[in-house]
Amino acid sequence: MQNDELYPEYCRNKLMDFVKKRDIKIEICDVTLRDGEQTPGVAFSKEQKMSIARHLDEIGIEVIEAGFPVVSESEKEIVKSIAQMNLDAKICCLCRSTQKDVETALDCDVDIVSVFLAMSDLHLKYKYHKDLNEMLSVAMDAIEYAKDHGLGVRFAAEDATRTPIDRLISAFKQAEERKVDYVSIADTVGILNPSTAKYLTNQIYKAVNTKICIHCHDDLGMAVANTLAAAEAGAYQLHTTVNGIGERAGNAALEEVLVGLRVQYGIERYNLKGLVDLSKEVACYSKITPAINKAVVGENAFSHESGIHVAAILENPRTYELFLPEMVGGQRNLIVGKHTGTKALAGIIKNMGYELDEEDFNLLFDQVKMITEKEQRSVNRDELETLMMNILEISD
Numbered sequence: 001m002q003n004d005e006l007y008p009e010y011c012r013n014k015l016m017d018f019v020k021k022r023d024i025k026i027e028i029c030d031v032t033l034r035d036g037e038q039t040p041g042v043a044f045s046k047e048q049k050m051s052i053a054r055h056l057d058e059i060g061i062e063v064i065e066a067g068f069p070v071v072s073e074s075e076k077e078i079v080k081s082i083a084q085m086n087l088d089a090k091i092c093c094l095c096r097s098t099q100k101d102v103e104t105a106l107d108c109d110v111d112i113v114s115v116f117l118a119m120s121d122l123h124l125k126y127k128y129h130k131d132l133n134e135m136l137s138v139a140m141d142a143i144e145y146a147k148d149h150g151l152g153v154r155f156a157a158e159d160a161t162r163t164p165i166d167r168l169i170s171a172f173k174q175a176e177e178r179k180v181d182y183v184s185i186a187d188t189v190g191i192l193n194p195s196t197a198k199y200l201t202n203q204i205y206k207a208v209n210t211k212i213c214i215h216c217h218d219d220l221g222m223a224v225a226n227t228l229a230a231a232e233a234g235a236y237q238l239h240t241t242v243n244g245i246g247e248r249a250g251n252a253a254l255e256e257v258l259v260g261l262r263v264q265y266g267i268e269r270y271n272l273k274g275l276v277d278l279s280k281e282v283a284c285y286s287k288i289t290p291a292i293n294k295a296v297v298g299e300n301a302f303s304h305e306s307g308i309h310v311a312a313i314l315e316n317p318r319t320y321e322l323f324l325p326e327m328v329g330g331q332r333n334l335i336v337g338k339h340t341g342t343k344a345l346a347g348i349i350k351n352m353g354y355e356l357d358e359e360d361f362n363l364l365f366d367q368v369k370m371i372t373e374k375e376q377r378s379v380n381r382d383e384l385e386t387l388m389m390n391i392l393e394i395s396d
Contacts (some may be wrong), residue, residue: 024265028257029063029213029237030056032282033082034094035251036241037067039286046078048285050085052242055278057087059258060270063112063237068094070104080108092154095146097139102146112152112181115142118188119167120159136171143178154213154237156184161191161200169207182211182237187226190219190249194229205234213237216252218244223252228260242282243290243297255279255296255328263323276329296328303333305378307341310334314347336368337378352385360391367391 033049036042044052053064066083069076083091092112095101105113117139118124119132128135139155146153155175157168172183185204192200197214204212214230216223216239227238244253255275261267279297283289292299302325304310312319313334325332334348345365349356356364367387368379379387 024231024267025236026231026261026267027062027237028254028270029065029092029239030061030241030254031065031215031239031251032056032241032245032254034065034067035239035247036245036282036286038247039245039250039288040247042245042286042288044285046074046081049078050082052278052282052285053082053085053087053089055274055281056242057089058271059274059278061089061254063092064089065092065094065114065239066108066110069108070095070101076104076108079105079110083109083111090152092152095142097135097142099142099145102142102149102151105146105151106149110151112154113146114154114156114184115139115146116156116158116184116186117171118158118163119171120163122162123159132167136174139171140174140178143175143180147179152182153178153180154182154184155180156186156213156215158186159188160185161187161196162189165200165203169204172204172208172210176208176210180210182213183208184213184215184237185230185235186215187217187223190217190223192216192226193220193222194225197226197229198233201230201233201235211236213239215239217246218249218251221249223250224256224260227252227257228264231261231265243279243286243288243294245282245286245288253295259296259323259328262327272327273329297330300333301325302330303335305335305337306339307344310340310344311347314344314351335378335380336372336384338369338372338376340368340372348384349388352381354385354388356388356391360388363391364388 032052037044056064067075067079069079079093090111092114093105093108093110095105095113095115097115097117102113117135118127124132143153143155157163160168175183201212212235214227214235216226231238238257240254240257241251242254244250258270258272276297290298304313304320309320317324336348342365364387371379
């Protein structure tokens with residue numbers, strides 16, 4: 001199936017012009033294996049992490065953050081194993097602003113280290129109990145050590161969105177002098193909205209010449225919107241997690257960011273057909289099932305019950321679907337429920353390969369209404385088929 005059959009041609013053409021004007025250039029760094037695993041109660045095994053990494057690589061994710069190796073010998077072994085999988089994606093790991101953490105990362109054979117430091121007044125006072133200059137000095141030493149040993153370096157400002165902008169810019173410029181590959185804006189507590197995400201990113205973009213990363217949390221439910229807004233303002237590396245898992249309310253959801261990039265901005269280089277399977281895999285390993293109405297991968301993402309909707313869907317799915325489920329490896333689900341009318345039910349029956357005469361159809365419709373209204377539930381495909389078979393047997 002061609003791309004233009006999977007999502008709206010009119011949308012793509014208009015927005016491709018927008019992309020060219022804005023010159024949006026991005027890559028994805030998925031942090032499911034590190035930030036996603038920091039979801040309370042979640043712990044992936046080595047085999048699970050390697051499987052997720054392989055599937056992320058198949059989708060075309062450019063950077064995979066494999067973990068935080070200084071946490072334990074086990075975590076270090078896992079990060080090293082992922083780094084040695086010979087994936088196309090670059091492998092990254094998290095490091096505190098210390099030489100010890102960088103040395104541990106070097107032992108793991110990763111491509112990139114993310115050296116992080118919080119510079120907000122809150123964190124300096126209550127977490128580090130040290131002043132800014134002292135912490136920055138240690139961070140710059142760690143960056144220099146990493147660069148001297150051939151590592152790519154991302155300098156990440158934790159709690160950046162509660163840090164004065166001039167302080168961020170000053171720190172990023174110091175890191176830039178040490179040839180870091182990225183500077184990263186971390187919205188650690190999810191305080192941004194799309195307007196402030198765009199403003200902050202743009203201020204950094206105008207002040208530095210280094211690629212900018214955006215790392216958004218979903219405390220206000222805006223992580224995906226903030227990530228895309230930051231991309232419009234110049235952020236290059238966008239951070240995501242599968243199913244949006246992560247600390248507290250989670251992170252920007254990979255599947256929503258990728259589909260948003262395709263539908264809204266015409267970025268088509270990712271293999272989206274693996275998204276539903278990847279979502280199911282992470283849901284299984286994390287034991288966290290996405291909300292039923294979750295965009296892109298939720299159980300109801302391509303489900304339709306309303307009679308008017310179903311009737312139109314049977315004529316042309318585009319009437320009530322922005323993009324077809326096949327684009328992300330999903331399936332359409334036409335549900336028989338309280339809101340299903342005669343036309344929709346007739347269409348569903350025909351779609352299933354059955355034909356009923358008027359009398360049998362009316363009997364089936366009455367039985368469906370009784371179940372959906374009195375028992376307050378829908379009728380699934382198997383149950384509908386059983387009802388039809390029973391009616392046809394009686395008719396015979």
